[in-house]
Amino acid sequence: MTNASLKMLAGAAFALMLASTPALASDHSSSSGDQKAATLYPNATRKAPKNDLTNAKEAKALQEGLTAANAGDLAKATPLLQPLIDSSKSKYAQAKALQGLAFAHAKNNDVKTATDMIQRALALDSLDNDDYFQMELQLANFYLVNQQFQQTIDTLEKWRADGHSDNVDSHGWEGEAYYGLKKYPEAIAQIKQAQAMNGGKSEPNWDEVLLQSYNATGQKDLATQIAQKQLSTDSSNPVAFENNVNLLVQTQKYPEAMSLLEKGRTQGLLKDKQEYVILAKLHMMAAQQADDPKPDSDKAIAVLKEGISKGVVPDDAESNELLGDAAFNGGDYDTAIAAYKKAIPDAKTGEIYVKAGLAQLENNNYTDAKQLIQQGINKGVQHKGRAYMDLAQANIGLKDKAGAATAMLDAEKDPETAAQAKAWLQKAGVGN
Known part of the structure; x- marks a missing residue:
């Protein structure tokens, strides 16, 4: 029996992470033009530049534009912020406007445009440390969403080094980036660091990266533990169900795999051909090892016929040959003959x-x-x-x-x- 591949949980790794993104900071300009002291990055090596926004009209447009951007209202934010980007003499105003539009574009699922705008805003090097390093962290997030994995890692490492800061999300993201590069030991190390910084608690996307990385490095038992945890948390999740089945098959725990598949079958969790075929083959394997092969052979036949009747298993030569094999092994030769004859026209x-x-x-x-x-x-x-x-x-x-x-x-x-x-x-x- 071939080992089926594992699947990523939908919406887990590589998902858009705007939910974890803080709202935009307000315009920090004041009547004196002095910049407020940074509080999030007190130990940063970067020397923050002075705020050069002195035009009251531009300051008002910027504030209104940022408010619209925070709400994801791109239509309202663009006419307020784009003129500042295009013609303001203030690099601070340009950078804040770019930051605002980047946020609005990201909230509207245009991460590619948002990434470009964040890069341009950072290149101006005109914001205080709070804004600058938060944007750098957000850029790493956008790189991850765009599956630019090496850029994600490089940006996160620069953010830590220059900002002298660290947080849980950054290690979770870096773990996902290493996973995307198929650097599984590094992915495991980063996710473990994120869990440690999170008081030992995990997140679904972290667990998924760990599961996939453990599986890729041959640590099947550890992968199985995580898969079982996922299924216990959500017993109706079809991907967690399939991952458990595949890991049990890969570790040759066939009775457990067959039991789980039968349980899933009663719950309506068998959704694709692979699951029906694996269950049928497991019953056929049990039949070959039994003194009386008929009971498990009959179960294999029933599983395949159910899958075919539901349209999940195609009524093709491969399926009918397998059905014929199951019937033959159980001594049901009439069923075997009928199935084999259906397979013959497409035989190579x-x-x-x-x-x-x-x-x-x-x-x-x-x-x-x-x-x-x-x-x-x-x-x-x-x-x-x-x-x-x-x-x-x-x-x-x-x-x-x-x-x-x-x-x-x-x-x-x-x-x-x-x-x-x-x-x-x-x-x-x-x-x-």
Whole structure:
């Protein structure tokens, strides 16, 4: 059984994080033009420039524009702030206007434009430390949303170094950026740092990055613990459900995976082909290990038929071949024959013909068995010697000794079946 890949929870990692973005600060200009003292970054290495906004009319437009931008009202904010960007002699006014419009664009889901405006505002280097470093932190966030992962990391590290500051979100974002770069150990370290700074508490997007990173680095048990936590928090979340199933399969905890899938099936959580197919294969595996294969084979058949009837599992050659295999293993040869016949028209090799022939052979329909097996051989099979031995059995059922001997002579040419075929031929007195 192949290991299915894990999925990211919708809306978790790489989501737009404006909810964590503080509202824009008001214009800090005063009648004297003095800048208020910074309070968020008291230990910053950057020397804050003086506020150069002295035009009262521009100050009023700026304040009104920032108020509109805070509300995400781009239509109102743009005519107030864009003229300041284009023609104000005050670099402070230009930077604040750019910051305001960036915020408004971001609230309207245009993060690309917002990123460009934040970059331009920072390049003016005209704001106090509170505004400057908060914008730099926001730029890192926008880089993450744009999946510019290395820029995210570089900006966060610069922000910490120059601002002499740190916070929980920055490590969560950096963890997601490292995950995006497939640097999983670094991603784990950053998320662990975020959790430590958050009093040991985690966030859904942090857990998701940890789960994916643990899985990518082979730490399946740790990934499974997080997946179980996600499912216990929200038992109806289909992605958390699928992640749990896939991790249980990857760690070869097949009974647990089958139990979870059956529980999910009763709750209506099986939403795609993969889940139905995995459950069917797990039942088939259990059937092969059981003294009586029929109960689990019947369950596999029921699972596949349910998936097909719901349109989740396609009614195609692959699905019907699997359905036929499940029925064959449980001794339900009529169902197997019907399923194999549905798969035959799209068959690219002769394997499915031989399987259908074997099912007919089990039902003592020797003529149909012989025809199907011969068609399979003609179309091409991987184990030709075995197919010739099956053909010999069909001929024996038809009491065609010459035909059986001819098939066995062909089987003798295949190293895989040479010894067995030779023994049969010697016992039958055919050949040397």
